[in-house]
Amino acid sequence: MIRVQTEDFDVGAELDAMSRGNHGIGGIASFIGTVRDIAGDKAVSAMTLEHYPGMTEKQLAAVEAEARKRWPLEATLIIHRYGRLEPGDRIVLVATASGHRQAALESCAFLIDWLKTKAPFWKLEEGDDGAAWVESRSEDDAAAARWDQ
Amino acid sequence: MIRVQTEDFDVGAELDAMSRGNHGIGGIASFIGTVRDIAGDKAVSAMTLEHYPGMTEKQLAAVEAEARKRWPLEATLIIHRYGRLEPGDRIVLVATASGHRQAALESCAFLIDWLKTKAPFWKLEEGDDGAAWVESRSEDDAAAARWDQ
């Protein structure tokens, strides 16, 4: 399931809902991304996430479908917020459920790695010197690329 | 933090509690292990987890300390249940929080892999043919061993 929204989400309720009643599930792996109050050596007081409605959902669905092709998954979930967020706020939740632990753990890492380089979101960080667009990180490209090997 | 208990736990509340107020956290990775209704080709109606009080906590604390030595972690959590559980019930929660996504994801996988081969728990599965002790899996040894490389 894919959701793109401004509202926060209840992690416990979301993980329960994705696994409830499916007793073939042996493990649920999840990753929650949150807003840090620092970027490099610069203080961050808030950030605004912009995205490309339509393409976002299309790309997230493609990433989810790829994960389901690579691993035997019982359930997958991606929730990504946009709009203005403050330090400590949740940005994203990805979760995968499988009969097998390694499938859940690996596919969860895959989802967040691919999401970071494919989903059309952009972060505008607010700090002491005003607002600045976050630059993409080569580490993120490398993290996504390792799944191509 | 380490907890060994019979009671269920509230995943959302636990993850909130471990990260609340720490705005250096950028990612929280977690793994929830649940009881499956099948083991191999055998139906499972319930399981009872036995453990070695004292040694369990000691080994879990050692695994947690090793993770904190290997990765820059802001918070770690291991909750493991014992006693009688039914399909769909949660068995274990491991979670790690870090400023960095890969540190959280890798250390979370490390914690559950090492826990599986070091924490003194034993599963007695109940099925159509009565109760049987679960045998250890060589895949679990291999999963734990890859962190030694």
Add this chain to the structure above:
Amino acid sequence: MKLLYFAWLRQRIGMAEEDVTLPSDISTVGDMLEWLRRRSDKHAEALADLSVVRVAVNQDYARSGDPVGDGDEVALFPPVTGG
């Protein structure tokens, strides 16, 4: 053709979207970018370094040699930074 701009490309070009008529002799993403650069000084400045410009045609990533036509929805944006 519907053009969409995001993040600092939107800010530098000064608009979120515009409708343009693509000349009939332009059929690839690369040629379209060269043509767009000549629309205004702001376009030229925003598209000066194409190594930091990503292109999507009908909501899928496209490269310089990929085809593009006047009926497409085309988006220009910087490398993504979500998650």
Add this chain to the structure above:
Amino acid sequence: MKLLYFAWLRQRIGMAEEDVTLPSDISTVGDMLEWLRRRSDKHAEALADLSVVRVAVNQDYARSGDPVGDGDEVALFPPVTGG
């Protein structure tokens, strides 16, 4: 010495724990296991295949050559299956 048994070792030996006095000439885990096998038929049967028996001395994993003494807490159990 306090001996603890878990899982099927507890069931086969027929008790969860026992207090024993370790002979003074036994100083390693391996020698202790050989000695324990001779305590009863149940001990012998439960400890027949040592490849599926793990030993902890004072709540840390121990191997055949590791030292053990009469004041230690020693646990015998199958390979663990938690998580």
